[in-house]
Amino acid sequence: MTDDSIYTFLIKHLGRIAPEIAVDDIDPKADLREEFDIDSMDFMTLITALGKELSLPMPEADYDQMRSFDDLLAYLRSQTA
Amino acid sequence: MTEFRMPSLGADMEDGTLVEQLVATGDPVHRGDIIAAVETQKGAIEIEVFEDGFLDKWLVPLGTKVPVGTPIAVIRASDTPDLPQPTDPTPVAPPPEAPQPHDPAMPDVPETPSIPPPELPPQTDRQRISPAARRRAAQTGFDLGGLATDRIISLADIPDSAPKPAPMSDMRQAISAAMTRSKREIPHYYLADTVELTRAEDFITAHNADLPPDARLVLGALYVRAVALAAQKYPAFNGYFEDGMFTPSDAVHLGMAINLRSGGLVAPALLDATQGDLDALVLRLKDLVGRVRQGRFRARELSDPTITLTSLGDRGVAGITGVIFPPQVAIVGIGTPGLQPMIVDDTVQPRRIAQITLAADHRVSDGHNGAKFLRAIIKNLQHPETL
Numbered sequence: 001m002t003d004d005s006i007y008t009f010l011i012k013h014l015g016r017i018a019p020e021i022a023v024d025d026i027d028p029k030a031d032l033r034e035e036f037d038i039d040s041m042d043f044m045t046l047i048t049a050l051g052k053e054l055s056l057p058m059p060e061a062d063y064d065q066m067r068s069f070d071d072l073l074a075y076l077r078s079q080t081a
Numbered sequence: 082m083t084e085f086r087m088p089s090l091g092a093d094m095e096d097g098t099l100v101e102q103l104v105a106t107g108d109p110v111h112r113g114d115i116i117a118a119v120e121t122q123k124g125a126i127e128i129e130v131f132e133d134g135f136l137d138k139w140l141v142p143l144g145t146k147v148p149v150g151t152p153i154a155v156i157r158a159s160d161t162p163d164l165p166q167p168t169d170p171t172p173v174a175p176p177p178e179a180p181q182p183h184d185p186a187m188p189d190v191p192e193t194p195s196i197p198p199p200e201l202p203p204q205t206d207r208q209r210i211s212p213a214a215r216r217r218a219a220q221t222g223f224d225l226g227g228l229a230t231d232r233i234i235s236l237a238d239i240p241d242s243a244p245k246p247a248p249m250s251d252m253r254q255a256i257s258a259a260m261t262r263s264k265r266e267i268p269h270y271y272l273a274d275t276v277e278l279t280r281a282e283d284f285i286t287a288h289n290a291d292l293p294p295d296a297r298l299v300l301g302a303l304y305v306r307a308v309a310l311a312a313q314k315y316p317a318f319n320g321y322f323e324d325g326m327f328t329p330s331d332a333v334h335l336g337m338a339i340n341l342r343s344g345g346l347v348a349p350a351l352l353d354a355t356q357g358d359l360d361a362l363v364l365r366l367k368d369l370v371g372r373v374r375q376g377r378f379r380a381r382e383l384s385d386p387t388i389t390l391t392s393l394g395d396r397g398v399a400g401i402t403g404v405i406f407p408p409q410v411a412i413v414g415i416g417t418p419g420l421q422p423m424i425v426d427d428t429v430q431p432r433r434i435a436q437i438t439l440a441a442d443h444r445v446s447d448g449h450n451g452a453k454f455l456r457a458i459i460k461n462l463q464h465p466e467t468l
Binding site: 018 | 289340
């Protein structure tokens with residue numbers, strides 16, 4: 001997957017969980033869950049969906065690398081590179 | 082033949098609108114099948130059937146609002162021959178009318194009030210509207226009558242206009258009615274303590290290390306099980322107070338206060354929350370939360386909670402003291418866990434701590450017993466391997 005398509009892909013999945021929040025309005029370096037107002041259950045849904053579609057294990061031990069929107073994007077890009 | 086009636090999904094429900102008929106006339110149905118959806122103040126509720134048989138006929142057209150207790154379909158038992166029955170000339174669809182007196186399967190049916198005739202469907206061409214679209218239309222005051230009827234109307238068809246300075250939404254009204262009644266009728270007492278969650282978190286980390294995301298445990302599942310096991314041991318906190326009398330429940334149907342993105346909250350039950358292992362419990366929890374967020378519940382999930390848990394998750398504030406949801410008699414609140422200094426073996430160590438509270442009904446229990454119940458929950462959370 002190209003860097004651009006991973007970006008689009010991530011936006012799509014966040015949009016399913018938080019349809020009322022536009023990605024342009026959030027701070028990409030701030031806490032992702034705070035910015036999108038997603039709770040631990042929503043986060044699990046997001047991680048499950050991302051892991052399934054990208055065939056990534058998304059281990060809990062890596063959650064620290066998924067804290068902000070930019071972090072998560074970078075993580076997905078590095079794991080799929 | 083049995084009549085399938087508009088169920089009561091709580092003391093504050095007077096009527097419901099049949100919005101989906103999911104089984105065609107003549108099709109077989111099995112106990113537990115979802116055969117219809119009903120729009121109520123709390124959202125679209127999926128309705129289960131309680132017997133095996135065949136759907137003989139629908140008695141209420143789609144889009145019709147009828148009072149609780151009104152027959153909405155006829156179910157023919159599996160062993161009834163599929164033949165005309167000259168000995169039984171009556172089962173022609175009766176018009177929906179006042180609730181029949183007491184059906185043991187439906188203890189909540191109000192028996193006395195005279196019921197107005199059912200409203201006619203708002204439009205003559207039958208519209209098919211998704212529950213989410215219906216809800217948004219109700220919230221924004223959008224007129225569904227102007228939309229085409231040749232396809233299913235989805236959320237995208239309803240403009241997401243900013244709410245006008247409108248009267249309270251149905252959801253707000255339902256919350257208002259239940260909470261006002263609670264504060265008026267229930268003499269709450271409150272207890273608070275802290276619970277150390279370091280072991281619970283370590284347990285989850287170890288448990289999840291090799292699991293795919295969709296099977297992973299969450300702290301919320303441990304809360305559910307810890308409260309449910311304690312509630313089973315202390316029955317004065319698990320049941321219903323109705324007509325001046327408390328009836329404890331054998332099963333623990335744990336109401337989960339779930340926040341909705343569109344505003345408001347609902348507290349449907351995780352049924353039989355003491356049953357099954359933690360892996361099964363977390364799957365059921367995710368299923369419930371997922372369906373609730375899409376506005377889909379099952380009837381029993383709304384009518385049956387025996388005690389409620391409200392947890393602030395990991396992005397909330399330190400503590401919450403709940404308001405009891407009548408006719409229940411207790412609500413447990415768990416705040417957001419945070420790192421706190423704690424003295425362990427004469428040294429100060431950082432530990433993950435959460436505040437935990439109990440609000441309970443003084444007509445049924447007292448603080449001494451409440452403290453034992455709260456301590457039992459704390460003990461359960463500190464021994465996650467026993468959950």
